[in-house]
Amino acid sequence: MDRHNLFPLRVRERHDESQHDEFRAARTRGHRWVRQFGLRVLIDYADVQAVLTDHRFRTSGVDYLPKRGVTSGPLFEWRKIILSTQPPDIHRMLRALVSHSFTAEVLARLRVSVAEHTINDCTELGRADTADLVTTIFHRVPIKSLCDALGFSPSDLDRLDIVSTELGAMFGGVVPFTPDEIRRLDDAIVELTQLARKAIADRRSRPGPDVTTRLIAAADSFGLGEDRLAAIISNLVIGGHGITRALLSCTTYTLLGQPDRWRQLAADPGLAARTVEEANRLHCPAATLPYVAMRDLDVNGLRIERDELVLLSVLAANRDPAQFREPDRFDPDRSETRHLGMGGGPHYCIGAPVARVIAQETMATVASRFPDAELPDPTVPWTPISQLRAPAALRVCLGRVPAASTPR
Numbered sequence: 001m002d003r004h005n006l007f008p009l010r011v012r013e014r015h016d017e018s019q020h021d022e023f024r025a026a027r028t029r030g031h032r033w034v035r036q037f038g039l040r041v042l043i044d045y046a047d048v049q050a051v052l053t054d055h056r057f058r059t060s061g062v063d064y065l066p067k068r069g070v071t072s073g074p075l076f077e078w079r080k081i082i083l084s085t086q087p088p089d090i091h092r093m094l095r096a097l098v099s100h101s102f103t104a105e106v107l108a109r110l111r112v113s114v115a116e117h118t119i120n121d122c123t124e125l126g127r128a129d130t131a132d133l134v135t136t137i138f139h140r141v142p143i144k145s146l147c148d149a150l151g152f153s154p155s156d157l158d159r160l161d162i163v164s165t166e167l168g169a170m171f172g173g174v175v176p177f178t179p180d181e182i183r184r185l186d187d188a189i190v191e192l193t194q195l196a197r198k199a200i201a202d203r204r205s206r207p208g209p210d211v212t213t214r215l216i217a218a219a220d221s222f223g224l225g226e227d228r229l230a231a232i233i234s235n236l237v238i239g240g241h242g243i244t245r246a247l248l249s250c251t252t253y254t255l256l257g258q259p260d261r262w263r264q265l266a267a268d269p270g271l272a273a274r275t276v277e278e279a280n281r282l283h284c285p286a287a288t289l290p291y292v293a294m295r296d297l298d299v300n301g302l303r304i305e306r307d308e309l310v311l312l313s314v315l316a317a318n319r320d321p322a323q324f325r326e327p328d329r330f331d332p333d334r335s336e337t338r339h340l341g342m343g344g345g346p347h348y349c350i351g352a353p354v355a356r357v358i359a360q361e362t363m364a365t366v367a368s369r370f371p372d373a374e375l376p377d378p379t380v381p382w383t384p385i386s387q388l389r390a391p392a393a394l395r396v397c398l399g400r401v402p403a404a405s406t407p408r
């Protein structure tokens, strides 16, 4: 598997700013949805939020793989036991178990490890004048940090990176996989599960201040089997790696488009939290979420039939002028901050505390290390439409490294 082939699938259309033109045009005509891939795409904040929080809808996790040609095999079996595909009572129990494992101590250690990895990766760029931050720091820091926080062995980092990159390509999109893609995804999930089982065995014999050690204790008291536990851990790896890379890419793209903002963050790491939230609202890596109605329903007066798969455009909702003043403007100080970039309702991103620590710490560290960074060409390539929405590359002029640039 090619480590740097981050965006391998075959869909040619790409994300970019012009996606918003279609949403604006639809709103101007008074429409609440557009049609894409033959499906209805809801675009209003109120509708998207209503579906996310309505228990009569379910995520389309169960039918997602068959639609893409995966009807049996390791990936299919794995998908059946992960968080998002469970019935409500089991789902609630598993979520409680996972969120209790993200303790204050785990998050504090994570912050330190993210800063260290970021400094090291910045240093590795050496004296290069330019670098693509997506395939270097933004790809590597999240997986290194997850490897530490989840209690994997550092010697498994490179394999973890490779398989999670391969599997990350599976999220989003409705185009059927080729037989070769399915074989690669199956191989990757088998290997990731083996790595998770190894982490579980290691942490059983040598407990540590990590998520897996805490999950083991909780799983044992709930009588949860090893398969489930390995599925949860691998779910956290896949759910957390590519999307954090995407959020870092979106945040950097936004800030380098307004160099004053970049320099402000370089000087004041306290700005990182609001900056990352607002970049998530504006550019939204988790751009579209598929949900299925479990009976005939009425959503704010919109009729949705039983079994209809609707796409929720978080991307459009997060720029709904009925919810956000001047929605196309990057404004980290805006008062209305309830964006849907981490979802909402029962499936709200369980990894949000981890995501925020990694994104905030990486951004603050990179900006302080390269305060004069510039994006010479603002027309960056975006990811294919079937994948998480973000710049696929950010070739940045790094500028001077301040003499006093040491770990914060």
Ligand code: HEM
Pocket (backbone or CB within 6 Å): 059, 083, 084, 085, 095, 235, 236, 237, 239, 240, 241, 243, 244, 245, 247, 280, 285, 286, 289, 290, 340, 341, 342, 343, 344, 346, 347, 348, 349, 350, 351, 352, 354, 355, 356, 359
């Ligand atoms: C960095 C930015 C991140 C963004 C923008 C993000 C976004 C989201 C969104 C929108 C959902 C809801 C999906 C739905 O409603 O169907 C979600 C769910 C989820 N996320 Fe994240 N995520 C991020 C990071 C992470 C991290 C770091 C982890 C793991 C450590 C993670 C693990 C998960 C899992 C397991 C779910 C499924 C939750 C459930 O079904 O109950 N995410 N995420």
